[in-house]
Amino acid sequence: MTQTASRIDVRTIAPRERHPLIFSTFNGLAAGQTLELVNDHDPRPLYYQFNAQMPGQFSWEYLEHGPDVFRVAITRTQAGPAAESGSCCGGGCGG
Template sequence: MSAATTSPIVDVREIAPRDRHPLIFSTFKGLGASEAMELVNDHDPKPLHYQFQAELPGKFSWEYLESGPDVWRVRIQRLATGHGNGQCCGSCGGV
């Protein structure tokens, strides 16, 4: 995504609950370093935040843009991270 490209918006309000987290993680994994997505939800996505912390510690930032009561919007940014020597070994898939 270039600087002129807008962040993807993932509105999961009409998505079946079982399909929401896979869609969100798939979108996140498609982001480049320092790119962000916006999540739109009908409830506080705190459980999703916990899942991000468990699966991707230190690899994202989480910022509430709107906090209910009917709509929650969260900006989730993929942080630019490097390996110890600045080279990627490829084992993490760049996530």
């Protein structure tokens, strides 16, 4: 059973601040905890970024799939090196 630990609505956050906030929040989750992300567009590119940096460490489930609001549950399935390093996204997210 997963536990929602945090909810981030990025619709009101400056684009350059979004990915660093999402990754730092996710890195603070324990295994089994979930971050709920709310956005005004499909965050599919973020999924690919998670998959490249944290393969096997998360699950991704759409709770609402547009067209105006997208909600995604990102659950930490296991701790990993990304959580220990404190790196949000290697500088590739503009942060």
